[in-house]
Amino acid sequence: MASTFKPPATQRIYDVCVVGSQLGGAVAGALLARRGYRVLHVDHDGVGAAYEDGGYLLPYAPAVLPGPRLLPAAELALTELGLATDLVRQLEPCSPDLQILLPRHRVDITHDGARRMQELRREWPHEAERLEAGFARLGRAFDASSPFLKALPPLPPDGFGERRAVGKALRFAGNAPGAEGEDLERVSPLAELEGHPLASSLAIAQRFLGYLDGPTAPFATTRLLGSLLRGTYKLPGSYQHLRELLRRRAEVRGDAATADEATAVAERLEVDGGKVAAVRLAGSPDSWVARVFVAATDAPALQRLLPSEEERSKTARLLETVVTGRQLVCINVVVRTSALPPALGDNALSLRDPDGGDGLENAILLQVLPARRDRGKGVAEAVPDERVICAGGFAPAGLRASDSEAVELLGKKLRDAVLDAVPFYDRHLVHESMPLLAARRTGRGSRLMPHPLYVPVREITLGVTGLPCRSPYKNLLFAGREVVPGLGIEGEFHAGVQAAAAARDLLGRKTG
Numbered sequence: 001m002a003s004t005f006k007p008p009a010t011q012r013i014y015d016v017c018v019v020g021s022q023l024g025g026a027v028a029g030a031l032l033a034r035r036g037y038r039v040l041h042v043d044h045d046g047v048g049a050a051y052e053d054g055g056y057l058l059p060y061a062p063a064v065l066p067g068p069r070l071l072p073a074a075e076l077a078l079t080e081l082g083l084a085t086d087l088v089r090q091l092e093p094c095s096p097d098l099q100i101l102l103p104r105h106r107v108d109i110t111h112d113g114a115r116r117m118q119e120l121r122r123e124w125p126h127e128a129e130r131l132e133a134g135f136a137r138l139g140r141a142f143d144a145s146s147p148f149l150k151a152l153p154p155l156p157p158d159g160f161g162e163r164r165a166v167g168k169a170l171r172f173a174g175n176a177p178g179a180e181g182e183d184l185e186r187v188s189p190l191a192e193l194e195g196h197p198l199a200s201s202l203a204i205a206q207r208f209l210g211y212l213d214g215p216t217a218p219f220a221t222t223r224l225l226g227s228l229l230r231g232t233y234k235l236p237g238s239y240q241h242l243r244e245l246l247r248r249r250a251e252v253r254g255d256a257a258t259a260d261e262a263t264a265v266a267e268r269l270e271v272d273g274g275k276v277a278a279v280r281l282a283g284s285p286d287s288w289v290a291r292v293f294v295a296a297t298d299a300p301a302l303q304r305l306l307p308s309e310e311e312r313s314k315t316a317r318l319l320e321t322v323v324t325g326r327q328l329v330c331i332n333v334v335v336r337t338s339a340l341p342p343a344l345g346d347n348a349l350s351l352r353d354p355d356g357g358d359g360l361e362n363a364i365l366l367q368v369l370p371a372r373r374d375r376g377k378g379v380a381e382a383v384p385d386e387r388v389i390c391a392g393g394f395a396p397a398g399l400r401a402s403d404s405e406a407v408e409l410l411g412k413k414l415r416d417a418v419l420d421a422v423p424f425y426d427r428h429l430v431h432e433s434m435p436l437l438a439a440r441r442t443g444r445g446s447r448l449m450p451h452p453l454y455v456p457v458r459e460i461t462l463g464v465t466g467l468p469c470r471s472p473y474k475n476l477l478f479a480g481r482e483v484v485p486g487l488g489i490e491g492e493f494h495a496g497v498q499a500a501a502a503a504r505d506l507l508g509r510k511t512g
Helices: 023-034 074-080 084-090 114-124 128-150 162-172 197-207 217-230 238-253 299-305 314-319 403-423 485-507
Strands: 012-021 039-042 051-053 054-056 099-101 106-109 233-234 264-270 275-281 287-295 324-337 349-350 363-374 380-396 429-433 452-455 477-478
Touching: 012 023, 012 084, 012 485, 023 039, 023 238, 023 485, 039 074, 039 106, 039 287, 054 324, 054 363, 054 380, 054 429, 074 128, 074 485, 084 238, 099 197, 106 114, 106 233, 114 128, 128 162, 162 403, 197 217, 197 349, 197 363, 264 299, 275 314, 299 314, 314 477, 349 403, 363 403, 380 403, 477 485
Parallel strands: 012 039, 012 287, 099 349, 287 477
Antiparallel strands: 051 054, 099 106, 264 275, 275 287, 324 380, 324 429, 324 452, 349 363, 363 380
C-alpha cells in the first residue's frame, strides 16, 4: 500500500521568542527588535485591542492609565522606541482623574491642586486642610520614589548582588532632593488620614490599579495613588491598545513574526539540558527555535506548555507559587449620551460603603468611553450621540462562561451597581454586553484575564514583587505582570525593560 508523503518538520531560528500577550512581553520584544535582534512573538493568549459584539467594538475592562512619562521604565522604553510623542498624542486626558461616588459624597480627585481643594471644601469643609495635606505628602513621596525606579533596580532581587543593588538604589533615592531622608519602603503618606471615608475609598481604588490582593504595601500606595495626582488618561482600545502599539513597533523595527505566527497558539515548549530549546505551535509540525525565551503569559498557561517530564521541575514549582485570588468581571453598556448625569466623570469609583471592602457587592470602577461601531477591516467609527459605560468589579477567580448561573448572578450585580451610579440608564440602553460571554473564542491557548489579583505566597520585596526575572531554565525570562504585580502597569513596563536587559546579557550585544 502506498503511503502518503509527509514533508519533514522544519526549524525556524530566532534570537528571542516572546510567548504570551501581556504588556511586559510586548515591551521586551519591541526593545530587543529595536536593538537589532531577530524576535518572534507568539501571541498565544492574546485577545486583541477590543472585542466585537452587536456591531460595536468594546473594551475588555476599564483601565485607568497614568501618564507614561512619569513612570521611569515606561519613559525609557517609549523614548528608545520612538513612541513617546506618538502615544501622548493618542492619550485622552480624563476629567476628573478619578471621581469617587459615595452614598453621601461625590468628590473629584484631580491633578489640579486648586480644583481639588475646592472639591474637598465642598464635601468636607472642616477637614479639607488635613485632607489636602495628605495629598501633598503623597505627591512628595511619589516624586521622591521616582529616582529609585529610574535606577532600574532588579525587582524582585535574586541573590546577594541584586539585593545589594536594590538597597543601594533605595539609599540613593532616600537621600535625593525632596526625599527628606524618608525610608521609601515604609513611608505611608496617607497614614494620618486613616479612618476617613476618603482615605478608605482611595485604598479601594488602589486595588483597581495593581495586581496584588491582600494588604497593600506603603510603596505600592505611593506609586499607584501618587500617579493619580499627576493625571490619568484613556485610550480608544483601553489597556490592550497600548500593547498592540508596542507590538506593531516591534514588527517595524525588527524581524518579528509574520501575521499568522503572531496570532498563533503555543502548544508546547521543548526543554533540553536545562534550557528551553524551541516552541511548537498548534496545528504546525514545525518548531521555532530561539536562543532566549521571554514568558509573558499567565503562570497556569505557561505551566501547561511544559513537557510532561518537567511537571515537577524547579520552574513548574516556581509557577505554582503564583495564586490568583480574584479576577475583574466586567460589563459594557452602550447608552445614549442623554443617560449620563452631567457630573459623572470619565473614571468613577462607585462605593456603597467606603468601609465595605473592594468586592463586587460594594465597589465597581466605571469608565465612560466613546461608542465605536465596527466597520470591518480594522476600521472603527465613533457614534456621536452614544457612549459606552465599562464597569468592573472583583469576583472569585476561576469563573467560566460555562457557569451560566454564576455569570448571570454577577451580571445582575454589575447592572445594579451601574444603576446606583447612573440612575435610569436602562431607559436609554442601546446594547449590553459581558466580555466573559460575548468575546469570541477562537481557540486561544488560555483566555487572558483582563485584571487578576494575585495572592502573595512568596516573600516579596517592597510589598510589590512576585516572580523573579530569571527562571530556573537558563534561557527563560519572565516579563509578565506577575513579576512586579504591586505596581500595576508601571510594574509591567519595569518587568519588560529588565527582561530585555537580561536577554541582551544572555545573547551578547548585537554588532553590525
